[in-house]
């Protein structure tokens with residue numbers, strides 16, 4: 001199949017998925033194929049040209065979040081029009097690392113399988129499924145990779161993306177993502193847990209300290225519009241996907257992950273409150289009303305964790321309000337590992353392909 005039009009959509013926090021999409025586009029342009037790269041930013045409308053055509057190729061590039069596709073991309077794919085006999089490819093960027101001279105891969109989980117199933121049901125022909133192990137940007141759990149390490153990971157991934165692009169644009173297929181299917185399927189419970197609960201808890205782990213100058217870059221550049229300025233400081237809503245753009249991009253390094261505060265809060269909310277809930281219900285013999293013990297305790301866990309979310313939201317509002325007091329602000333800052341000098345930000349992907357119009 002020779003394609004005459006390629007439309008690539010990307011969602012990206014720190015530029016990794018964006019770089020992959022632009023590398024693919026470079027190959028298409030070298031072959032004189034009409035290729036457009038479109039960023040998903042807030043509410044991106046589906047391009048009116050999106051009609052079925054055998055000579056058209058669509059591509060979706062996105063980061064892996066919690067062993068799943070980034071929710072913004074998943075929602076976009078879900079609402080994408082149905083198209084029969086139209087080719088589509090998926091590239092999920094993952095947490096790549098480099099240990100000595102070895103490149104370590106991330107894990108996809110449902111990140112490829114779920115979007116592929118949705119697109120197949122919509123009538124598309126999936127011609128490419130490629131994971132891309134670009135530098136991990138999850139600096140809430142580890143310091144950002146060193147510039148040199150990031151650079152060498154990028155070089156390797158550029159080569160892999162371009163090989164992939166040549167294969168697909170030659171009319172071939174490539175399903176590299178299917179190699180890890182057994183592991184991906186085994187971790188489905190974690191993918192589902194992250195999608196239904198984990199991401200909402202993570203959304204409330206970010207704070208800004210007194211180093212914040214109120215520039216609001218985080219607010220204007222958040223790809224999902226999850227940040228609003230309240231009392232001159234950013235406030236994260238549950239819409240936050242923890243894409244890490246705000247934290248890596250903050251010019252004054254004022255955005256932190258409140259480690260100790262969240263450790264205490266999560267311990268209270270995820271361990272103590274559910275245990276109390278179970279204890280009360282067992283004491284009152286409520287659970288005996290449901291015969292299936294396994295079903296009863298799982299049902300109860302879901303209910304209790306759902307109730308936990310408003311509690312996290314309330315505690316977060318209180319914390320945001322309390323940061324006006326210097327000692328609380330200092331406590332937040334000095335109990336966040338991310339505020340220390342050795343905790344690097346991940347900037348490499350953000351710098352590449354930062355073109356006009358790309359936020």
Ligand SMILES: Cc1cc2nc3c(=O)[nH]c(=O)nc-3n(C[C@H](O)[C@H](O)[C@H](O)COP(=O)(O)O)c2cc1C
Pocket residue numbers: 011012013014015016017018062063064065066067068093094095096105106107108109134135136137138139202241242243244349
């Ligand atoms: C909240 C969060 C969850 C993540 N989950 C995964 C994961 O499940 N598997 C993985 O390989 N990488 C994971 N990563 C790493 C990113 O997918 C990876 O760094 C990606 O290349 C970032 O792409 P971007 O710069 O386009 O946003 C996660 C990162 C974050 C911030």
